[in-house]
Amino acid sequence: MSASLPSKGTMFAGVNITKLWKDLLPPTIAITLFLLIWEGLSQSKVTLLPGPSSLFTDERTRTLLFFPFYDRGGIDKGMFWQTLASLQRVAISYTLAAIVGIGTGIAIGTTPLLSKALDPLFLFLRTVPPLAWVPISLAALNKNEPAALFVIFITAVWPILINTAVGVREIPDDYNNVAKVIQVSKQKYFFKILLPSALPYIFTGLRVAISLSWLAIIAAEIVMSGIVGIGFFIWEAYQNNYISEVVLALVYIGMVGLLLDKFMEWLQAQIMKGQ
């Protein structure tokens, strides 16, 4: 692989060092500058927000940073467990949202009457922000855990549903004409024509939804006391004025969000290979 690359740079273990350097240098400089300015602002007391160095200087935060796997029972757990608890909720609700969203999207995309009946309702509901769902789901479900799951579900389901419906509606006439001439069975039409044709749209919806559901989990957990999860962790740290812990949690949230998006991108590339 390395041999085929027309390269002017130094090669090391098959990696083009010069190119890697060129790719990594600008973001490294930008991030360093950002952290330095932040540190400067908090050192000079312009803001009460602790600087990035507080991740190491603050004892509680240092413990959290270096021991992500500790578990003292209750909700006093390391960052790994907090993140995992949130991720589990996302996984459950997101899976449910994918099933319901794709299923309903296909039903709507193939049934003009259903589409006419439900489109206005869906277009209205999808504009409701995740945080606004929290009191409603708490009132409706009475318990923290199912309420949190519902908030993620209701946030993630719309992009999947709407994109799937569009994907099904947008199946080119060419394909449908062929299906009509060869009088393909309903089952074959579904698996050999409808699903592959709508797949790129479905995946667009799935990718938007994974980011949204990760956003929603924070909103959902923040106001739901007494549950393990990175959202409530942030809220509790803020209540106790452990701001550097909030900063640490943000780093985790950002990393997980990025990884989730990259994972969906990879999955999409795998499934749509050769199309």
Next chain:
Amino acid sequence: MVATQTKPLPTTSSRSTTPLIEIDNVTKIYPSTAGDNVVIKDISLEIHAGEFVCVIGHSGCGKSTMLNTVSGFAVPDKGEVRKNGQKVTGPGPDRMTVFQSYSLMPWLSAYENVYLALDSVHPTKSKADKDHIVREHLTMVGLGEAMEKKPPQLSGGMRQRVAIARAFCLYPEILILDEPFGALDAITKEEMQEEVANIVANHDATVLMVTHDVDECLFLADRLVMMTNGPGATIGEILEIPFPRPRDRSQIMEDPRYYDLRNRALDFLYGGLEIE
């Protein structure tokens, strides 16, 4: 015979049986805000089994609309189309169509595209039989080596070959070709015309083809149906192409009748126009 011809047609004395396809006084109207748009008006045409009929006319004259009434994609507003005396009500594999845009599923390989059609038309055939038929037809159009490739990996000519293999493997009673070579370059086009001529001869197929290429018609067709300009397009004139089969392109071009027929067709198409 039910259909009454309004125009005197060249007599086809050898064929006295019921025609395979009867287009009987068909009119198709597309409603629009500016009033009804009569695309084709009172078209009558009979196609007999084993015939190769080409339809030619200016773009937008309603050739494809007429084709669609036979394939079943368009329902006539007046008159009807019959196949073996039965009214045509919708699309079906007995009138398999090759579309100009190939219409292959890009996520299925060439083999799978053909197999999907065969499998859904003949679900009871054994898997081995179906496999054999698919391979046979793909090999026939010269794609024996490219069966596993997906349409995006194939050239335009190869894609159209897949579409043709897909159509012929169903042994349709009539094959409908809607400008099948329109998007191909000149050399590929001639190759494809020869391949189609061979397959038609082998399958003893009946073909209805729309094109705007006079030479293509003269090489392939038994009859050349020329349509007047729309709106309200109808059949202007029908030419019999008398060249014996199998045809050799250079041989028929030496035939003095070739240029006579060609000129008549071109005169019909362009002669009546004041402004090009």
